[in-house]
Structures are given as C-alpha cells and as structure tokens.
Amino acid sequence: MKTLKYIALSLLVAASTTACKDDPELQTTDIGPEMTVVSVDASGVYGGKVDFEVAMTDRYPLSTLKAQIFFDDEMVAEEVIRTKTDGTYKGAVTLPFYKNIPDGEATLRLVGQNIRFGQTTVERPLAVSRPKPAYLNFVLNDVEYRMEPTGNDYEYAVTDDFPQKPQGYISTPELDDAGSVVTFGYDTETAGIVADSTDPIPYANSNAGEFTITFNLKTFEGSPFIKLLFDGTEMTMLDNDNYYIVTTLTQNQAYTLTGVADFADWNVDLDFFERKNASNPEELSFLPMTGMYKVTANFKHSYLKIEAMKSATELATLNDDGSGAIWAIGGTEVGKPTLKNAYGWSPEDGGMCLARVADKKYQLTLVAGISINASSFDFKFFHQKTWGGEFGGDDITTASDIVKINDSGNLGLVEGKTLDLGGIYRFTVDVTGGNTAAVLTVEKVGEQQLPPADITVNGTQMTQIDVDNYQLELDLTQGQTLTLGGGDAFTPAWINPDFFEAVSATSVKLVPVAGKYRITANLATKVIDALVLKADGSGLATLGDDGHGAVYFIGYGIGSPAAADQPGWTTEKGVCVPESAPGIYKMTAQAGLEGSTTLGQRFRVSGWSGKFFKNRGWDGLGTFSLAPGTEAFLSIAGDGNIEIASGVTLDEGATYCLTLDVTAGNDKPVLSMVKK
Incomplete structure (x- = not known):
C-alpha cells in the first residue's frame, strides 16, 4: 500500500447540455468546501472502526462528506455522511477483513462536496494491521465454544465432543473500543470461509465424538473437512x-x-x-x-x-443413434435410493439416470416399498434431465401385465395390480428400433426384506406401505381414544391437530366427527396423520351436498405436515381438512417461512394463493366470503383465490386457526381466521 501526500484539490465538474433554451442551466463550481480535520485515527485493525471528525464551511450549501479507505489505488471501504449546513461532522468507516492481506499502510481519503459539485479532498496515511484477539468463538446451535491460539501464526482451535458434522460459524470478540465484531461463515460460490457471514461452515469429521476444530484468522483455512x-x-x-x-x-x-x-x-x-x-x-x-x-x-x-x-x-442426453442417456422423472412415488429422496416432477432434483447396460439398452432397478410405491406410481422416460424431449405414448410400448403406459407416455400400474412389497423390479428401455419405437420390459428379478416395525393402533397391526410408512383404516367416533404400540415404543414427533389431540406420549383422541379414517404413521418423520374416507372405504371422502365429508386445500400457502409440503396445483396432493363439527372444517397450524420443514408450521407467513375444493380435483365451492375480522389476515382475489391480505405477514411461530363454514350451503362458503 502506498502513502500519498496530503492533498487539497478542487474538482471541476463539466456539464454539457443540449437542452432547449428554456431549460434551467446546471450550476456548478470548481471550488469545494473549506475543510479542517479536527481529528482522525492514525491506525486501525481489520474489521475495526476508523474514526474521523471534520469541520466544513462553504458559501454554498453542503452536500456530503465521504470517508474512503484505499489499499494502493483500490477503494475498499466508504462511509457517506449527508451534510447541509456548515459545521463539524463525526463518523467512522469500517476496515474490511480480507484473508492474506499483510499489515501495512493504507490511505484514508476525506472528500467534502457542496450542492454545486465542488469537491475538496484530504488524504491521511493509515496504519492497518490484522488483529490477534485472545480467543475466537465457534458458534454451534447458539452454543459458543472458546477457541484458543495454537501457537501457529493466527491459528485458533477448540477440542470438544462434537457431532460428525458440526455446522457452525466463527466469531471474534470485540476488536476495538467501538465494539466491532467480525463473523466468519461459508460461501458456497467460492467454496471457502469468508468474513461477514454466519452461514454454517461445513466442518465434518469421519465420525462423531471428541475432535478438534481449527480456524486461521489470516488464511481463513479451517479443519476438519471430509x-x-x-x-x-x-x-x-x-x-x-x-x-x-x-x-x-x-x-x-x-x-x-x-x-x-x-x-x-x-x-x-x-x-x-x-x-x-x-x-x-x-x-x-x-x-x-x-x-x-x-x-x-x-x-x-x-x-x-x-x-x-x-x-x-x-449431462448426457439421448442421441439419435441410441447412445447417450435416458432419464426417469416422476412423482413422489419413485426415488433413489429411497422414497425419502423422491422430488416429484422436478427434473433437476429428482431425475434418475438409467444405466446403459448394452448398446441401445438402458436399465432402471427399483424396490417396491423402498424406491417405488408398491400400490401407485406415475413417472415417465425423457431424453434428458430437463423438460423437452420425452417418450410420449406413441414412442414407447410394453407387453407387461403389471405396468401400463398411457397416451402421454406415463408409466403406472395396470388396474387391480400391485407390486410385491420388497420385490426388486427392473425396467429396461430398448431403443434398438429407434428413439420413437422404444420397447419397455418390466421384470421382477428378486426380493428384498423390508425392516418391519409392527406398529399397532388399539392393538390392531397397521399395514406396511413401504420402508417408513404404515396405515390402518378404522371407523371412529368423535373423542375416541387411540393407543399406539409397537415400533420399538414409537413416539410421534408431530400429530396432526386437525385430526388428533394428544392424551399421552402414545395415545390420542379423535377431534373431528365420527366417520371412517385412514390413520397413517411415518417412522422416518415420526408423524401421525390421517385422511377422511368414504363410509364404504372405497376412496377419499368428498364434500357432499349436505355439507358433510371433507374438503381439500389446493394451491400455495398451506402445506402439511410443514409449509414445504404445500400441494401447489397438484390436485392429488391436496391437504385434507376434516369436519370438526357439522358443516365446519377447521385447520390449526403455526406460521412458518416459505419452504419451512418444521413440523406443524403449515401456514406460510405470506404468499398464499389457493382454494378449498370438494375433492382432490377441481370440483370447487361457491365464491368465498370472509367472516368479520378475517380481513385482518386474508383477502379474496379477483380469481377467487384465498390470499394473505395486502401488507400483512403472519407472525412466524405463532398459531392460527382457519375455519371453513358451509352451514349456509356449499355455494356460500365463509372463511374465518384467528390468531390463537
């Protein structure tokens, strides 16, 4: 860094105009304010404040005072103070905290300007240095672990019992009298640790237990990383x-x-x-x-x-000669390595590459109940891992008696058929006859034992749907107690409050009216939920003309069991809301940010756009109206969609109750919302 001599100069701002003769002329001056440096710091530490105080007078009204820090000829920091009248102005500019920058001499430039663009500049040398605090803090889940100097240049370390991936950030103590603190987090774009960030640093050890975490305050290097x-x-x-x-x-x-x-x-x-x-x-x-x-x-x-x-x-794509790659993209009923990794119709996230096992032959192997739903699935084959070229219904055929291909090329189960739970199924696409004459074969090539959990409700064993999901259909009465058993003392992490109220750690009572319900248990998420069924169990309940049954929210803003699970405009994912009292459908949930995966945070704080329907389809209700007081939370858009009222944001973490009332008829639905 160079030291520049003291300068006081005037900047002439030239303005050329091509305006009409009646336009006002831009008034400028080549004379800047008179500036007297009352005081200025002669030194500073990276991440700390540099104080300055300047007296300014001018025959014209003042405009700004800028404090700029230069490393050589590059400006690295600036603080701007708005000025109007003559007087003394105080401020501070922060020295940036860069890695690998040595101690040295920078330049502090003070620039005063009036409203006619006249400028005066004063420069002072500034000695800068990297701080060496007595310790650093490693912040993990709001717990601070003190990092001590190791004796190596600028390196700090802490040894403790940590999880295998202690994802935290680094923080300094106060670096100067102004209380300046610098944090260090991870930047995914540069794949490294950077200053002024609290994004978790992806520290990772080979296993959990006692190990040492390090960070170098000069090089920004840390350990351990896998x-x-x-x-x-x-x-x-x-x-x-x-x-x-x-x-x-x-x-x-x-x-x-x-x-x-x-x-x-x-x-x-x-x-x-x-x-x-x-x-x-x-x-x-x-x-x-x-x-x-x-x-x-x-x-x-x-x-x-x-x-x-x-x-x-x-990524590879399918070439005209049959070489390259074929991709499978589909709903939430198929995913590798398990259904936990099923992203639905999101090609960038969920597209699965088939293995090219021979010339013009591609293979996808799935296990029923683990990587493919045994009773229902919907996916298709594409030429690439994006939308575009695909195998439509005229491009691919199959002779399988288990799997069918519809007119759009989507694969599903033949009516009345299911896959054997634990069965290993191989899907082979042969494009020997050309990419528009593909042939699909499906064969069961083995079996895999699924880990049973033997979950029970009131002593009745639930049916295992896949490796994590179980269900049981029961006729229940309002207020009836249900006791969960098995599954190594399975204790739910979240119970849908629209359907159940907790009685104990392993028992609940039914909240809605009497009827037939499908109770579901997910061992991975530890969620207990339910769906309302028709009385004969032939399918999901719908809203009848008498106002009884169930309703479904389809759209954006409401999800279950978390906001991230909102259905969008995918009808089959509509959120089921049961009848809590005759003609009354109630949903109680916490508010969470968009994409929240926190169980129970089912209402987005903003960004709603959806409706309640009579079924998981497009059978709508009449025009929604709002009960008195509900306009403080909701509004009805011109297209009839339910939205958050203009300028309103729900309180994150707060609980709200949303009620749909159809007691006056399905064509006169009334919405109400209250904060609990």
Missing part, C-alpha cells in the same frame, strides 16, 4: 452434503471410495455398481458400458449416485 478419494482422486465439495467427481468409468473395472467411515452402510446404486468383496466394502465394480460419468457422494441420504455425462460439465 476428504473423499474416488479411485485415488479427491472429490470436489459441491455443498454441505454432496461431493462429486467427473471421470471415465470402465465396464467391469474395480473402483474404490475412501474417506467415508460408514460407507459399508451406504446405498450404492445397483444399476451401476456392485460390491463383490464383502471384506472390502469400499471396492466397487462398475457394471454399465464404459463412458464419462459424474459420481456424487450424498451424505444426506448415504447414497452414491451416478449420472452419465456428455462432457465434464454437461
């Missing part, structure tokens, strides 16, 4: 949960993945890899045809995902 090696080459960290590598994989060649302590328990896509050596689970044999692939290690789902690539940065 180092994954695929066949000896380090994988790149994509985000907190994903590491990847793009490489050429050769059919039948063995590869190893090292750096994951529990890799023996991970899911490996059996369309792509096979573990042949039980004593060495890190060794994998590649099954499909040789080519370029992206290998992604996903820690969230403990899954090794493989995708065919066209180049180092482009």
Whole structure:
C-alpha cells in the first residue's frame, strides 16, 4: 500500500447540455468546501472502526462528506455522511477483513462536496494491521465454544465432543473500543470461509465424538473437512452434503471410495455398481458400458449416485443413434435410493439416470416399498434431465401385465395390480428400433426384506406401505381414544391437530366427527396423520351436498405436515381438512417461512394463493366470503383465490386457526381466521 501526500484539490465538474433554451442551466463550481480535520485515527485493525471528525464551511450549501479507505489505488471501504449546513461532522468507516492481506499502510481519503459539485479532498496515511484477539468463538446451535491460539501464526482451535458434522460459524470478540465484531461463515460460490457471514461452515469429521476444530484468522483455512478419494482422486465439495467427481468409468473395472467411515452402510446404486468383496466394502465394480460419468457422494441420504455425462460439465442426453442417456422423472412415488429422496416432477432434483447396460439398452432397478410405491406410481422416460424431449405414448410400448403406459407416455400400474412389497423390479428401455419405437420390459428379478416395525393402533397391526410408512383404516367416533404400540415404543414427533389431540406420549383422541379414517404413521418423520374416507372405504371422502365429508386445500400457502409440503396445483396432493363439527372444517397450524420443514408450521407467513375444493380435483365451492375480522389476515382475489391480505405477514411461530363454514350451503362458503 502506498502513502500519498496530503492533498487539497478542487474538482471541476463539466456539464454539457443540449437542452432547449428554456431549460434551467446546471450550476456548478470548481471550488469545494473549506475543510479542517479536527481529528482522525492514525491506525486501525481489520474489521475495526476508523474514526474521523471534520469541520466544513462553504458559501454554498453542503452536500456530503465521504470517508474512503484505499489499499494502493483500490477503494475498499466508504462511509457517506449527508451534510447541509456548515459545521463539524463525526463518523467512522469500517476496515474490511480480507484473508492474506499483510499489515501495512493504507490511505484514508476525506472528500467534502457542496450542492454545486465542488469537491475538496484530504488524504491521511493509515496504519492497518490484522488483529490477534485472545480467543475466537465457534458458534454451534447458539452454543459458543472458546477457541484458543495454537501457537501457529493466527491459528485458533477448540477440542470438544462434537457431532460428525458440526455446522457452525466463527466469531471474534470485540476488536476495538467501538465494539466491532467480525463473523466468519461459508460461501458456497467460492467454496471457502469468508468474513461477514454466519452461514454454517461445513466442518465434518469421519465420525462423531471428541475432535478438534481449527480456524486461521489470516488464511481463513479451517479443519476438519471430509476428504473423499474416488479411485485415488479427491472429490470436489459441491455443498454441505454432496461431493462429486467427473471421470471415465470402465465396464467391469474395480473402483474404490475412501474417506467415508460408514460407507459399508451406504446405498450404492445397483444399476451401476456392485460390491463383490464383502471384506472390502469400499471396492466397487462398475457394471454399465464404459463412458464419462459424474459420481456424487450424498451424505444426506448415504447414497452414491451416478449420472452419465456428455462432457465434464454437461449431462448426457439421448442421441439419435441410441447412445447417450435416458432419464426417469416422476412423482413422489419413485426415488433413489429411497422414497425419502423422491422430488416429484422436478427434473433437476429428482431425475434418475438409467444405466446403459448394452448398446441401445438402458436399465432402471427399483424396490417396491423402498424406491417405488408398491400400490401407485406415475413417472415417465425423457431424453434428458430437463423438460423437452420425452417418450410420449406413441414412442414407447410394453407387453407387461403389471405396468401400463398411457397416451402421454406415463408409466403406472395396470388396474387391480400391485407390486410385491420388497420385490426388486427392473425396467429396461430398448431403443434398438429407434428413439420413437422404444420397447419397455418390466421384470421382477428378486426380493428384498423390508425392516418391519409392527406398529399397532388399539392393538390392531397397521399395514406396511413401504420402508417408513404404515396405515390402518378404522371407523371412529368423535373423542375416541387411540393407543399406539409397537415400533420399538414409537413416539410421534408431530400429530396432526386437525385430526388428533394428544392424551399421552402414545395415545390420542379423535377431534373431528365420527366417520371412517385412514390413520397413517411415518417412522422416518415420526408423524401421525390421517385422511377422511368414504363410509364404504372405497376412496377419499368428498364434500357432499349436505355439507358433510371433507374438503381439500389446493394451491400455495398451506402445506402439511410443514409449509414445504404445500400441494401447489397438484390436485392429488391436496391437504385434507376434516369436519370438526357439522358443516365446519377447521385447520390449526403455526406460521412458518416459505419452504419451512418444521413440523406443524403449515401456514406460510405470506404468499398464499389457493382454494378449498370438494375433492382432490377441481370440483370447487361457491365464491368465498370472509367472516368479520378475517380481513385482518386474508383477502379474496379477483380469481377467487384465498390470499394473505395486502401488507400483512403472519407472525412466524405463532398459531392460527382457519375455519371453513358451509352451514349456509356449499355455494356460500365463509372463511374465518384467528390468531390463537
């Protein structure tokens, strides 16, 4: 950094105009304010404040006083004070905290300006240095762990019992008399630790327990981070949960993945890899045809995902000669490695690459109850992992007696058929006859035991739908007590309050009116929920002409069991609301931010746009009206959609009760909303 001499200069602002003769002329001056530096700091620390005080007078009204810090010729910080009249002005400008910048000399430039653009500039040298606080804090889940100096230059460390992934940020103590504090978090774009951030740093150890976390206040380097090696080459960290590598994989060649302590328990896509050596689970044999692939290690789902690539940065697509790749995209009833990873019709997130097992033949293997719903599914094959080229109904055929293909090319179960729970099914797409004459074969190639949980309700065993989900249909009366059992003393984390009220840790009572209900239990999320059924159990209940049955919210703003589960305009995901009293349908929920996954936060704080329907379809009600006082929360748009009132935001974490009243008739629905 260079030291520039004291300067007092005037800046001439030239203005050329092409206005009409009646336009006012821009008035400027080449003389700036008179400036006297009363006081200014001669030194500062990175992240700290630099104070200044300047007296200013001028024959014209004043405009601004700017304090600017320059490293060499680059301005790195600026503070602007609005000025009007002659006087003394005080302020402070913050020194930025960059990595690897040495101690040295910067320049503090003070620039005064009047309303006629006349400027005066004063420069002073500023000695700057990197602070060495006595300690740092590692902040994890609002708990502070004191990091002490290690003796290495600017390095701090703390040793404690941590989870395997202690995702926290670093904070300094106060660095100066002004109380300046700098935080350090993670930036995904630069894949490194940066200042002025509290985004969690993805520290990760091979396992949970006692280990040491470090951070260097000069280089911004930290540890530990997981180092994954695929066949000896380090994988790149994509985000907190994903590491990847793009490489050429050769059919039948063995590869190893090292750096994951529990890799023996991970899911490996059996369309792509096979573990042949039980004593060495890190060794994998590649099954499909040789080519370029992206290998992604996903820690969230403990899954090794493989995708065919066209180049180092482009995913493969299906070529006219039948080479390349085919992708499966579908609803929430199909996903790898399990249904927990089913993203629905979201190609970028949920598209699954089929394995090219032979020339012009592609394979997708799914397990009923684990990676595909055994009783209902809907997905189709595409030429790429985006919308566009696809296998329509005229482009693909099948002779399967289990799976059908509709006119749009979507795959589903033949009416009256189900997959065997635990059955391993192989879907093979053959494009030997061309991409518009594909042939699908579906065969059961094995079975896999699902881990049973034996969940019971009042002693009756629930039916296992997949590895996590169970259900039971019962005729119930309002206020009836239900006792949960089995599942290693399964205790719910959340119970839908529209249907149930907790009596104890393992028992509930029914809130709505008497009827037939399908009770559901999810072992992964530990959620107890329900749906209203028709009296004969033939399907979901609908709102009858007499105002009894069930209603469904379809649209945006309401989800269940969390706001992130909003149905959008997907009818089959409509949120079921039961009849709490004759003709009254009530939903009680907390408010949460858009995308909230917190159980119970089912109302978005803003951004509603949806309606209640008589079924999971487009059978609508009459025009909604609002009960007195409800306009403080809701409004009805011109298209009849329910929205949050203009300028209103629900309080995050607060509980609200939304009621639909059809006692005056289905064509006269009335909405009310109160804050509990």
